[in-house]
Amino acid sequence: MTEAAFLLCGAGAVVFAALALFQRTLYGSALCLLGVLLQVAGAYFLAGARLLGLLQVLVYAGAVMVLLVIAVMSSPPRLARPFAGTPPAWLGWLALLLPFAELLAFLRLAGPADGAPWRWTPGLETQTASLLFGAYAPLTEAVGLLVLVASLSILREEP
Amino acid sequence: MQTAALVLFAAPVSALLLGFFVFRRWRPEKTHWPMLLSCAAVTAASLWMCVRIHDGFIPDNVWELPVYRWACAGSFVLEFGLRVDGLSAAVLGMVSLVSTLIHLYAVGYMAEDRSFNRFFLYFHFFFLSMVGLLVADNYLQMYVFWEGVGLASFLLIGFWYEKASARAAAWKAFLTNRIGDLGFMLAVFLLLSSLGTVRFTDVFARLGDLPHGTLYAVAFLLFMGAAAKSAQFPLHVWLPDAMEGPTPVSALMHAATMVTAGVFLMARSMPLLREVPGVLAMIALVGLMTSLGAAAVAATRKDLKRVLAYSTVSQLGLMMVAIGTGNLFGAVFHLITHGFFKALLFLCAGSVIHALHESLNGAPTASVDDAGGLARKLPVTFGAFLIGALALSGIPPLAGFFSKDNILEGVHATGSLGLYLLSLLVAAGSSVYIFRLLFLAFLGERPEQRGPKAHAHEPGFRMKVPILALAVFSAAAGTLGEPLAKMLGAAAPHLDLSISFAALGAAAAGILLAWWAAMRRPSFDWKWRRAQPELERILDDDFGWQSFTAACAGRVAAFSRRLSDSWEKRSWDPFTESLADTAVGLGENLTLLSRGALNEYLWWIVVGASVLAGAVTLCF
Amino acid sequence: MLLTWLWLAPALAMIVVWAMPSRGLARGTALLFSLGLFAYSLWLLAPYSEGLLHLEELGVAGPLGIRYRLSVDGIALSLCWLSALLTVLSLAASWKADVPNAFWASFLGLEAALMGVFCARDLFYFYLFWDIALIPMFFIIGLWGSSGRRKASLKFVLYTFLGSLSLLIGLLALVTLHHQATGVWTWDMSALEKTPIAGRAALWTYAALALGFAVKIPVFPLHNWLPDAHTEAPAAGSVMLAGSMLKMGLFGFLRVLLPVFPDLSAAALPVLGGLGVVNILYGALCAMAQSDLKRLVAFTSVSHLGFCLVGLFSLTAAGIAGASLQMLNHGLSTGGLFLLVGMLYERAHRRGLNDFGELASRTPIFAFFFAFILLSSIGLPGLNGFVGETMCLAGMAKASLPLTALGLIGTVLAAAYGLPAFQAVFWAPAGPGSASPGLADLDLRERLILWTLVALILWLGLYPRPMLELLEPAASALAQR
């Protein structure tokens, strides 16, 4: 049942993503993205990764969305074509059809390994936390550095 | 012998070096002295050799001296050496004697030319090459000097190079000779590859080792070389044009140095040729054909030197007939007597030109139109010319009679009546053309002829002496038959009276015909010929052969231009260069893939990744 | 170190000359140095014996089997002499040119590379020097050539680099195939010769190597870099290019292809010998139609080198020795012709056949030298060209008579291109606008240069045996394989 709900959330995300793609305005696209992110967060909750879901909401729906909103608001308010002309749209769609077809072919012909059943593991999140500051510590540090470096982009250039 | 042999080379080489390094700078007008001295020395040496051989001091009549090893690589060894035997000594004697006289003549003839020094250098180099050719002991060495002769002829024919015709004639001579040389060299290569040697002694000793086909090929190819040098059909085209050089050059070329080389080569190869009767027959036929054709052309030419030139071709043809009938003695004998009287005739022609030179505007030759009635102005020349003409016609007891008679005997001995009759025709023809010339130039006094200027006179002493000397030789050389036969180891010549009378009759008939045509019925030369421009053209063209060869040369030149322009310059070279432009052009087309649009970059990434993923997953 | 100095000394001299403070000093040093090197290369005959001079090795062969190895046999030694001599002559011939130090240095650099090619016994170093030679030549053509130099320099390098790449692939394949056959990595020529390689891969390797060498010679139809390069290069550059650089290709055939693939070489006779004949005829025919003296001489080069190819592929001692001799001859006579054309160009700044006339009487000394060297070039007996051509063809006569006969036609054509050209420049009357009036005859320096050539031409023509005895052991060894 939970699994079905998980799938439903995922499907919602896909729907929102498709909606976002066809929004004429950035505003609409950003709103739809919010929808996607929330759906994904819901899926995380359902998968038992509640902390992760929370993080998703905080970081994405919070921080990233704020950035997006600032960017959207800084751009001149004009109604523009949403789609680029080069390459021609039909060529672009054609290019996207290819991976879709591949995805379908892959799922039909090979399919993912159908492994163990859905299983709840208590204490998973504790484990995750200890891992993040244990064996994964260098990587965590690296991601910290990553954020630091990213923050360098905010520095104003010298006059 | 060794000393004499040394003189043969040392004298001309040192004369040339002196002439080039000393006289050219300091006393160009005295250049002839070392040359004359060297000629005299060579003549003395060669005559002494003749005597030694004739007197049997040399065992087997062959004296050989290896000089040095020229080249070697593996089994390929080439030695240079000298070979003096009866054949080479006899021809050498004639060549050096005649050359000496012509040298002397040239001193007077060229005295006023500003390139006096250059002339004598070339002239003497011509002589040196001929001497070297005669005493070579192998084919390749012979070829070396053979080419030297060719080069000297090129330089001398083109001596007055300001004239386009002289340049063209020089080139034509050299080129035609090179074509013949191709055959010569190929024969050399054949001998080298099958026998490993080109020494005459070795080759003749080992003829049995050669397969028959090779033998035929070698003989044929050698004849090809000889045909070019000795102006036999079809390679005779260069000789008539070779008149462009100064007259002493013509004399030397026709009598002593150039055209004799071919006959000498054939005479030299006689042991080889005897093995291949087919080639011999072909040589005889070619010789006869050349002889007849040249006689016909000579009988109708008006230019003095041209008539003499065709007469040479005709006489050489006769010598080839002798070779073809296996009559080595006859060929060599005629070669020698012909050397004397042809030199004489040319020198006389030179005197005529010298006398007429004011009305010739510097042309190196004269036509009968310019002459006429010269006998009175130039009595000595006329007398000498008459002797020469008689000798050429074969009137006894002059030199030509004996040698020609011997050839005819040889032909008769083959038993082929047709060949014999045709040879007789040649003999008659030779008296026709030479006496026609004599009558027209010296005796004729037609109004159409310009005739000599009032003050035309005999040449000076230095030119008269050689003429007179040669006249004596031409008259008396018939007596050389006996000693020559001894030197060559041939049977002593004897006169077959019936054949002699036939020949004599033919000659006499020829003279009469010439008299009739030139003096009695001059309409032939002055009216009828002019009415037949077509015939005139054909004769002038050697029955079309000249223009045919010219057309061939033109074809080759056009082909080379086409190759160079259409193919090399306009097709192949641009094609290779266009490969570079193609590469740049491909880059130009590749820019269409991206025009700086970000979405396009991403499009490629998506497509690339999809294709990669698809390929990898599906190929799995 | 005897042989190492042969390339190292000019390489060092190149740097010294480059760094000279003045042009005059650079020029003098360069000439002096090249003279010294020539003397040194002659002196090398003293330690030379038994057909091979000094194997010089450095270090040990590493895992790649590459090792610094130099040695010369008679053929290589003679080519070293030729390169050294031509460097001297071309430097002397450019004496009056007002050119920077780099000019003189380039020639020394070129000399170093050429010496390296001829001395190397290890294929890696052989290739290294082979390619290095391109760079100085690129600058010589590009910087000091005539009007079309910009294009010609690039065409020269790219075209011949194509050959180099083919050569590189061939060499690598050869070494790899040898490793497959014996399990040993080696680039040593003498070791590679010992193991015959056969099969399809060998055929491809052979083709790649032959292509690489053929471009350099150059063999029809890969020849068309040559006329442009020659035409545009300065006279001294043409001399080095024709005299020494083209020999690299033939030397490659001789050093690599013939010894390592004796069977394939015998089988390749119809193809490569045939191409040699095509070269002879094609070069001569094209030369006939040229109206630019330098271009004409360039095409005669194509023709002459055809003889070498014919000689090589006769696979007889005579043919190979003749081809080696012909390489020298070609260096002397074609080099000489380029020098002469250069002298003419220096005076008149023109070199069309029809731009001149009457030079025989106006500049008789020049005419004499030109005629002499031209005659040597068209193979007049008694001069060097004849000896080489004869031996090449005599060798080929043993292998294939039709090819010999066809090759001989080249000698006829030689007369057909050489003499009219001579006549046009020296004999024909000078037309209006001709460059002939006022041309100065040769001065003492130029005469000295040309006398050197004339003396050598005469020597090799009249008494080639000493030289042939030097070349013969190597040629016989090759022929016996």
Place this chain on the structure above:
Amino acid sequence: MNALTPVPLSLLAPEIAVTLALAAALAVGMKSRPSNGLLARAFGALGVLAGLILFFWGPAYSDTWLLRSGGVARAWQVFFHLAALFFLAAHEARGERPVALLLGALLGMDLLAAANDLFALFIGLELMSLPLYLLVYGLRPDKRKLEAAVKYFFTGGAASGLFLFGLSVWYAETGTTALAPGGLPSPGTSLALALMGSAALFKIGAVPFHFWLPDVYEASEPELSAFMSTAVKAAGVLLLMLLSIGHSSFDPLGGSGAAFPNLGAWLPAVSAATMTYGNLMALRQRSVRRLLAFSSIAHAGVLLAALWVWQDGGHGTELSTLWFYLGAYLFMNTGAFLFLALSGISEVEQLKGYGARAPWPAAFFALMLFSLGGVPPTAGFLAKFYVIWDLLKGSGAWLAAAVALNSLLGLGYYLSLVRTMTLDEPGPRTPDGSFCPSAAAGLVLLLCAAASLLGFIPEAREWLFTLLTL
């Protein structure tokens, strides 16, 4: 290996040194001083050097769950550190920001080299890429740099996305992010590797993932282009190698795995396409920087060929060939870009007659070009020589021919640059001969020149290999 065992800090000493330098550089920037840039560069160089030494100080080889140190990883890290040092020596900006960003990117590369785990690879990739986007943007941006940075960011972001999605597929299939697949390769893992491989090809600049490259190289500072064309390309090659080995305790000296079995099928095609495309495009460029960018694409093609031989395996010399190629390329390309930086030349037009104005710099540039073109006796020649040889040893004869033909195409434009520089008359846009490198940059120039003349030593590859695997 216990998943919960933390990595010992001692193994991370080099990275810590660099991080400290990064911090020091940032600290320098707290106060605005004119000497900030120099100081930061000094700190940065110190850190990078210290890291370089510490790599050799540490254990010869150690392998933990996530990260390795020593062994083959060290060779790559040495390479990255050298490239970074060159950048620091040449870059003369005022602020400390470029130094900090570069050190960040260097840390990412170090992580990449040490990674034993796909996720570590991803983080390394991100840490390498993000600072580079900002570096391209530059301190004092202009429109072109901004455009280049944006293009780089979005294409790079797409590549990261591909990598991450590939990683997720890998994780889904194998249940772990470790490079050891543990079990037979399946279609899923192949798909994952293809996606991640695309990201690697993107970093290398292989066709058709290369379109960002010329734009970025053209717009950014030449020394940055030098860094990217050498270090980032090497990182891409490394990434592809790791993917195709896919073995946690991998030691390529001992042999190669087959995690990416179909590499053999498509890599030669990509390689040939890449070098041909790069050369053909370079032939028609008017901007020297753009030309060198396309030339670096062509060299990437050759690198892929070398990589393919290595993956094909079995000959024992392939890794050293790859390293030598990268090493030679590091020197010659750095030299070429450094010349552009110091002479202020960006258009081919400006090169006209430069040889007459400034002979020595021109000679230096010509040497670099000859080396890039693969003319003996340069290191560039030797590099190509090894690659062709290795290809011929295996079954790559046609690819060898392609490499050879491409070096002919390459020589075409390198040589015409030399020609423009030496043969043409100076034009109005030719800069004057002023060419005054700082001491550090001069040292780098000398190093480049010296290294480019290595072609005389045929065993140079073996020397380098011994040096790197001490």
Place this chain on the structure above:
Amino acid sequence: MISPAWVWAISGSLFILGAAFLVLRRQLIAMVIGLELMINAANLNIVYYAARRGDAAGLAVAFLVIAAAAAEAVVGLSLILALLRSDEAAETDRLQELAD
């Protein structure tokens, strides 16, 4: 039990839709959205399998990915802001100065 193929289909679609943003949209901000979608698609996959297997490492990965994605978004949006500030629209067709 539902086949994991559905999860693949969802994450795959999400990823391809993200790519569609990059290929099709011309506003750079929309393209950033596309990038985020791609990352989320991958993360969804990871979390699903981590949860299913009870694998803490997978979750840790997902944690760090979110942070990294945020960093990426920061960089991207800062570049876009820089573009906007220099009086330009943040659209792809305005970025064609660098081209062949």
